[in-house]
Amino acid sequence: MHPSADSTGPKKTQQTYTQNLSDLFKPIRNLIPFGAPSSTPSSRLFARVPASTVILVIGLDGAGKTTLLRDYLSPRPDSVKTITPTINTGISLEDLQVGPAFFQAYDLGGCRPPYYHRFDEDLFRQADAVIYMVDAADRDRVMEAREELIMSGLRANNGGMRQGVPLLVLATKIDLENGRRPDQIETFFIDNISTSIGDRPRNVVGVNLKTGEGVSHALSWLSDGLSPRKDTLYNEKTASTEK
Numbered sequence: 429m430h431p432s433a434d435s436t437g438p439k440k441t442q443q444t445y446t447q448n449l450s451d452l453f454k455p456i457r458n459l460i461p462f463g464a465p466s467s468t469p470s471s472r473l474f475a476r477v478p479a480s481t482v483i484l485v486i487g488l489d490g491a492g493k494t495t496l497l498r499d500y501l502s503p504r505p506d507s508v509k510t511i512t513p514t515i516n517t518g519i520s521l522e523d524l525q526v527g528p529a530f531f532q533a534y535d536l537g538g539c540r541p542p543y544y545h546r547f548d549e550d551l552f553r554q555a556d557a558v559i560y561m562v563d564a565a566d567r568d569r570v571m572e573a574r575e576e577l578i579m580s581g582l583r584a585n586n587g588g589m590r591q592g593v594p595l596l597v598l599a600t601k602i603d604l605e606n607g608r609r610p611d612q613i614e615t616f617f618i619d620n621i622s623t624s625i626g627d628r629p630r631n632v633v634g635v636n637l638k639t640g641e642g643v644s645h646a647l648s649w650l651s652d653g654l655s656p657r658k659d660t661l662y663n664e665k666t667a668s669t670e671k
């Protein structure tokens with residue numbers, strides 16, 4: 429809870445929160461000097477995306493966000509910075525620069541006051557791409573994960589993903605016995621909510637973050653679509669995956 433909430437009540441909290449929201453990311457930019465870190469497979473993959481591209485990595489707790497950042501995108505685990513916003517939202521972001529791109533990960537969902545969704549919306553709105561991570565083996569929470577995506581990411585009135593921003597759904601833990609298959613996740617996350625998703629590039633890829641299965645395929649799709657000289661690729665791939 430925001431520290432001022434106890435003394436000022438909910439209305440003031442909302443105002444304070446809104447007022448500070450735009451300042452939230454300034455410290456992140458200041459903390460991480462822009463420059464080319466050592467060359468890695470991931471930095472080469474994202475080398476051609478526009479400078480300061482923001483890729484939001486989001487999903488419920490335990491979906492695999494930290495594993496993706498630390499084990500697959502980062503040159504070293506300690507390259508991932510944990511950022512606690514200047515206001516006390518109870519949420520921390522993990523931030524990682526990969527070539528010209530910034531990956532920002534945080535846990536979406538849980539038991540939170542409603543104004544937290546404004547935080548979600550703001551993050552979604554500034555994103556140039558969204559990686560939405562879903563634990564395919566957590567059958568009980570797949571519905572919750574979808575509701576969170578719709579509520580903050582897609583249907584927000586003044587926030588949410590901008591038009592045309594690509595959505596990559598990563599279905600993790602496909603190695604586990606009780607995992608839903610990627611095509612089931614696709615039906616649930618894409619086909620059944622196609623009106624909310626709208627006309628944007630989208631893809632669903634099943635991954636095993638223990639072995640890396642599926643990861644480079646998924647990240648290549650994203651980097652290809654964000655790289656200016658291949659801007660037609662999404663249209664081709666999207667067309668071929670639509671049913």
Ligand SMILES: Nc1nc2c(ncn2[C@@H]2O[C@H](COP(=O)(O)OP(=O)(O)OP(=O)(O)O)[C@@H](O)[C@H]2O)c(=O)[nH]1
Nearest residue numbers: 489490491492493494495535600601635636637638
């Ligand atoms: N078997 C299996 N385990 C996975 C996979 N992906 C992630 N895990 C495990 O799931 C657990 C949670 O992964 P994290 O990367 O910490 O998840 P997170 O989304 O960062 O979770 P929070 O920080 O709590 O929001 C870890 O023990 C991972 O090793 C996968 O594809 N297969």
Ligand SMILES: [Mg+2]
Nearest residue numbers: 490493494495
């Ligand atoms: Mg984590």
